[in-house]
């Protein structure tokens with residue numbers, strides 16, 4: 001396929017892989033973590049990537065310009081799962097953190113919220129029902145109701161009251177509501193910045209925050225007729241319908257993502 005002939009949406013998977021292979025040296029693959037590279041678990045602390053994922057990402061990084069994980073998890077968590085992959089870039093907390101030259105670089109505008117987040121996580125543990133899992137992430141706090149969905153409304157209400165009181169923002173996800181600093185930073189902004197000089201990029205996501213990353217690919221296509229963006233959703237019963245509706249392709253599960261990439265690697 002000639003370089004300028006980018007495939008049009010909707011497109012076949014074969015066309016997408018063929019074009020990507022022709023642009024490998026200017027292609028980036030971006031991945032969300034939970035629900036995409038890792039099956040969903042009740043306890044976020046025990047989540048692990050699908051066993052074949054680290055090997056597949058390492059091989060992919062040897063075939064294209066760049067592979068990056070763009071997650072709502074802290075970089076420290078991503079390092080605990082992917083620290084051995086020195087050719088995979090890590091963006092944490094929606095891009096508020098990035099792993100760069102052997103250290104975590106934090107958006108300075110978010111740093112002043114560290115004490116408030118520590119206090120907030122303590123308050124959540126005291127004030128919310130005991131079944132609610134409180135995940136303290138240094139710059140944000142996630143309140144999980146996966147194992148107690150009957151408390152969803154109360155948790156959402158509490159989160160919104162705290163956001164109002166402390167001047168924070170909320171982010172809804174899969175059986176979770178998160179309190180974040182009032183800093184303009186989302187996954188779409190990470191992608192917009194990262195694809196400025198790319199010829200092609202893929203993004204794999206499953207949650208509401210990933211739709212902004214899909215939008216960033218579309219926006220790049222709109223201003224650069226040679227750029228090709230491929231938005232891949234991973235199915236789930238919680239946010240799957242909305243994410244799939246915004247995607248070019250839907251894969252069934254994190255295991256299917258790993259198999260899809262392993263098959264695609266044969267095209268390079």
Ligand SMILES: O=P(O)(O)OC[C@H]1O[C@H](O[C@H]2O[C@H](CO)[C@@H](O)[C@H](O)[C@H]2O)[C@H](O)[C@@H](O)[C@@H]1O
Pocket residue numbers: 032033034035039040041042043044047070071072073135142144146173174175176178207
């Ligand atoms: O951007 P991501 O990497 O997808 O992170 C989004 C949230 O993922 C985690 O929560 C989700 O996965 C948990 C483990 O499978 C699950 O228990 C929970 O119900 C999901 O919402 C993570 O714990 C959150 O901090 C992230 O915001």
